[in-house]
Amino acid sequence: MDEVTSPRSEEPVQGLVTWIFSTLSRSTCVTPTTPVAPTYLKNNMSEILNIAVHGAAGRMGRRVVALASADPLLKVVAAIENDDNALLGQDAGDLSGVETLDVPLSSQWPTDADVVIDFSLPTAIDRCIEQCIAHDTALVIATTGMTDAQVDKLQQAAKIIPIVWAPSMSLAVNLTMKVTQQITEKLRDVPGGLDIEIIERHHRYKADAPSGTALKFGDLIADKLDDGTRHVHGREGHTGQRQRNEIGYHAVRVGDNPGEHTIVFGMLGERIEINVAASNRDCYASGAIAAAKWLAEKPAGMYDMFDVLEM
Numbered sequence: 001m002d003e004v005t006s007p008r009s010e011e012p013v014q015g016l017v018t019w020i021f022s023t024l025s026r027s028t029c030v031t032p033t034t035p036v037a038p039t040y041l042k043n044n045m046s047e048i049l050n051i052a053v054h055g056a057a058g059r060m061g062r063r064v065v066a067l068a069s070a071d072p073l074l075k076v077v078a079a080i081e082n083d084d085n086a087l088l089g090q091d092a093g094d095l096s097g098v099e100t101l102d103v104p105l106s107s108q109w110p111t112d113a114d115v116v117i118d119f120s121l122p123t124a125i126d127r128c129i130e131q132c133i134a135h136d137t138a139l140v141i142a143t144t145g146m147t148d149a150q151v152d153k154l155q156q157a158a159k160i161i162p163i164v165w166a167p168s169m170s171l172a173v174n175l176t177m178k179v180t181q182q183i184t185e186k187l188r189d190v191p192g193g194l195d196i197e198i199i200e201r202h203h204r205y206k207a208d209a210p211s212g213t214a215l216k217f218g219d220l221i222a223d224k225l226d227d228g229t230r231h232v233h234g235r236e237g238h239t240g241q242r243q244r245n246e247i248g249y250h251a252v253r254v255g256d257n258p259g260e261h262t263i264v265f266g267m268l269g270e271r272i273e274i275n276v277a278a279s280n281r282d283c284y285a286s287g288a289i290a291a292a293k294w295l296a297e298k299p300a301g302m303y304d305m306f307d308v309l310e311m
């Protein structure tokens, strides 16, 4: 990519805005009822890529099955679920509202997958990592709320297999992460001080809080601040005045919200609020599919969506 289409983080916001528009103009608008394969990334694959979906019966797993099955470069070869799942044996395509794929939900690990796309639960992650290593399979891992030990295990696994790990596979979210880092760099020494708060909103079924995405926003922003930044989760009681070196997190759980993050940069006299919100889950599913295609040709290593999106 040339400089305009692939700004580095230290480049000015103007370059990033140009890149956002050029990227979005090449992206596919996907609706849940008419799945369309993502086109915002080039790939040079000459062969069909075999995809296994881990957590295939879940909210995200179904959308990955639906979008992957509509992609001529992909074949869904396995739909993996837990061994006591009531839906085992049902066809993954039927379950996802697309055509029958002759891929039954199964707890057996497939032998013919090139890449596993995981949207499951932390309790499922250890086996997923172990099986991907055992079968020499690339792994796109989207599950949030992992323990520190699981993160360590994932880092070790990346020495053996290629892994893309990101708490949000969304193009818009990852772009917004870059933008908020640039804003932080510009405002960190503003007279009067800068207060940064992260508000995330998700559906009532979400099991972890704050979201993995909110935590990553906080880590990336903290990278641009002084050492000693404190991460503060909620406020209650006689908290005293807000300290300068805090990033605040607030998790809202409401209805069927598929994911929304607001980063507030508060100053004396004015503020900036950056909001990025999903309308449906296909931004995450198509991002994970793009990551799977990208990863298929990579050596062992730990990658993220900034790598995939060349940001």
Ligand SMILES: NC(=O)C1=CN([C@@H]2O[C@H](COP(=O)(O)OP(=O)(O)OC[C@H]3O[C@@H](n4cnc5c(N)ncnc54)[C@H](O)[C@@H]3O)[C@@H](O)[C@H]2O)C=CC1
Pocket: 054, 055, 056, 057, 058, 059, 060, 061, 080, 081, 082, 083, 085, 119, 120, 121, 122, 123, 124, 141, 142, 143, 144, 145, 166, 167, 168, 169, 170, 284
């Ligand atoms: N990185 C990203 O872009 C995104 C990440 N997520 C994360 O993905 C995860 C899943 O989200 P949802 O689909 O909404 O949850 P969900 O609860 O609808 O789906 C999880 C699925 O995993 C299955 N599962 C449980 N144990 C399993 C096992 N041992 N083996 C295989 N499958 C197993 C469950 O039966 C269920 O079908 C969450 O951690 C969520 O935070 C969600 C959306 C986007």
Ligand SMILES: O=C(O)C1=N[C@H](C(=O)O)C[C@H](O)C1
Pocket: 144, 167, 168, 202, 203, 206, 207, 210, 211, 212, 213, 214, 258, 259, 260
């Ligand atoms: O559980 C979800 O739904 C989502 N989880 C991810 C997270 O925790 O960051 C990503 C997205 O916001 C949706």
